[in-house]
Amino acid sequence: MVNGQHVVVLDGLHETEEVLKAVLEPRGCRVNRIRKPQPGHLIAEQDLPSIVVMHDDDSANSSHAQPGWDEIPKVVIGSVKVPATDQAEQSTRFLMQPFQYAELIDSIESLLNQPRSLQ
Incomplete structure (x- = not known):
């Protein structure tokens, strides 16, 4: 799976x-866990993640620090968000704090099982 x-x-x-x-x-x-990725510290394309888990406080800056990460499915943990209905938002899950790890794992598994058209 x-x-x-x-x-x-x-x-x-x-x-x-x-x-x-x-x-x-x-x-x-x-x-893997990455702490505050810097724009100069690029991750090789073959090491791009399948899913990024982030807190909404970090989402505005952290995911944009890496080329290609805008298209990667995400689980955003934090305050309540109302996702837009466009294609990009279908690959983003939002969890409200406090969250249960079972919810996080279900969200990740759901995204991992989605067909992807990144490349």
């Missing part, structure tokens, strides 16, 4: 990374 895919947690809690690693890595999904 998630074999060979890559989830990146932008900032966020260390516990979030640990829970996702415990659940997703046995299924073959890499999980």
Whole structure:
């Protein structure tokens, strides 16, 4: 199901990374946590994540620091948002704080199972 895919947690809690690693890595999904990506520190195209998990406080700047990340599906944790109905927003899930890890995992799995047309 998630074999060979890559989830990146932008900032966020260390516990979030640990829970996702415990659940997703046995299924073959890499999980990494990146703290405040800088525009000069580019991630190679082959290492682009399948999903980005971020807090809404970080979403305005962090995901735009990397080329190609605007098109990557995201799980945004934070305040309530009303997603637009355009194509890009269909690949974004919003979780309100406090959130349950089961909700986060369900959102990630749902996005990982969606057909993607990035390349």
